Amino acid sequence: MVSKAEEAELNRLETQVDNGGGGAWEYLSLVRKLKVRRSHKVLNYGLSILNDSRKRSSLGQEEWTLYEQVAIAALDCQAIDVAKDCIKVLQKKFPQSNRVGRLEAMLLEAKELWAEAEKAYASFLEENPCDQIVHKRRVALAKSQGNIAVAIEWLNKYLETFMADHDAWRELAELYVSLQMYKQAVFCYEELILSQPTVPLYHLAYADVLYTLGGLENLQTAKKYYASTIDLSGGKNTRALFGVCLCTSAIAQLTRGRNREDKEGPELQSLAATALEKDYMQRAPHKLSLLSSVLKSLKVSP
Amino acid sequence: MGVGFVVGVFGVLILAHAAYSTIQYRSLLKIMQEEFAGPPFNVAIELVLGLVLSMWAALTVPGKFLSINPESEENRIVSLPANLDFMVFNHRGKLFSQQLDLKLKH
Structure with a gap:
């Protein structure tokens, strides 16, 4: 949830970074914490940190988080080359990692190689059937191909297991609204209000x-x-x-x-x-x- | 911080002094073989003073109070996070040509 104070802080940092006032790393951390989608800016400023070897090494372990963040932002901006390079670096550092494997599958998604991406996600699920993020990526995969009905089906199946995931409920509600299935959307929003009143x-x-x-x-x-x-x-x-x-x-x-019985x-x-x-x-x-x-x-x- | 902290230390010292005086008073009573009914009046005043001072310091030194009301200006939720787990990459953004020749240089 983004509160008023956090939004003000984000805007302040954003103008500061835009005007070259420094604080790029703080800005990127806040973007990550608040989960806002600022892919273009993350790509620009993240890359300038990563290309500066002195700044990069001063991050310590956080460096790899930044690589991941920049890779996803690059995918969102269709900067496939940058994403590929970032993922390669991560792959070298963490071979056998599921998290990097997921990034590679997302790269396939961004290149619109749907069948390969689907295959990759299916193999992840075989290994670890409780991986929530992979389940969600599968829904997103169906959504990006335009198969909203399939996406809804996947999401319903996912929610049968992970009922407490309110982000998924919200996504389901938005999908239903986009199909004008308001009765079903109402149910999802009731679920959301119950979990976070x-x-x-x-x-x-x-x-x-x-x-x-x-x-x-x-x-x-x-x-x-x-x-x-x-x-x-x-x-x-x-x-x-x-x-x-x-x-x-x-x-x-x-x-x-009619005779009005206005209670309110x-x-x-x-x-x-x-x-x-x-x-x-x-x-x-x-x-x-x-x-x-x-x-x-x-x-x-x- | 500075003033509040000094006042707090002073308050605790007063409380300690009050305790010390009470103990002394009791031993005095023991010698005079009288029953202990309560601390003397000046010790009670000292206690109240120490309590007030340390309470004031405890409320001011650690920091400001934050609102817990959901509708207050700091806590008011203005937007939901983007649902990044369900992010889709083939959106209309890719139709905008970006004159970026960004590269990871290693």
Whole structure:
């Protein structure tokens, strides 16, 4: 999870490194720790450390971690030659290592030699059937070939064994959403909220999917989860604030004519609208008129 | 750090002195063959003073307090990590030609 303070630190280091202020190694370590995808920058700065033999030797044992990080970034940037060289160095240092073997299979993936990569992963699994990362790579392999259905099948099989892996649940949810199978995605997000109830972004994604599904009951649940997102994020999540407004107006449209038994009262949406206006006033004052016309059309203006 | 640490040491010294005075008082009572009902008033004041000083030092010396609320500004989660285990390499990024002649030079 990337918290606000960590994000600020990452941005600060990034501008510092971009402007040649040093601290490249700290930046790369933070990128690794936060698991953000900055392949291009990792490739540039990592390679400049690796090519400087003095800097490289000062890292000590961390040197090999950096080789791995740069190799993956190079694969992501399609710099196949660099990746190949890095993997060769690692291979020389750690022959027989599974972790390096995985990198080689990823190199096959990047070259789009699907059958060879599949064969390599299958042989890894024969050796060690509990290797979670290889299982996940197999899912990614199916995904990169465009076989989303196969990827979902693999992932479901994987999750039967490793039920506590929330990253895998998230991937499954995103795959389902990409296929517009919202009912299944809802289940995955419920699983995620159960395992990590304090992450507002899961609540938000769950509410989004429920809102997309539509229907009075789903809309009411979605509104509740938007509200819990607001609660957990301290009211700083614009998407959740808009979500509350949209849900309110959709519910009002569905229940028009019927005798309304509004249990929540009208305060929630007017508070959300006020918070939105305040936020826009601070960060984008010239778009305030746009916002108020949207809120007026949703009939939730404060 | 400096001031807080000195105050803390001072507080602990006061507490030690209070303990020492109580022990002395008890041995005095033993000689006078009286029952021990409680420490004398000035020792009690010393105890309270020592407690306050060491407590203040213990709260200030180790560092600042961090918020544990999930919605506080430091802890607020703003983005999820990229799911790097499921990374896919044949994305549209490869269509951008990169004029990089990066090489690992060894």
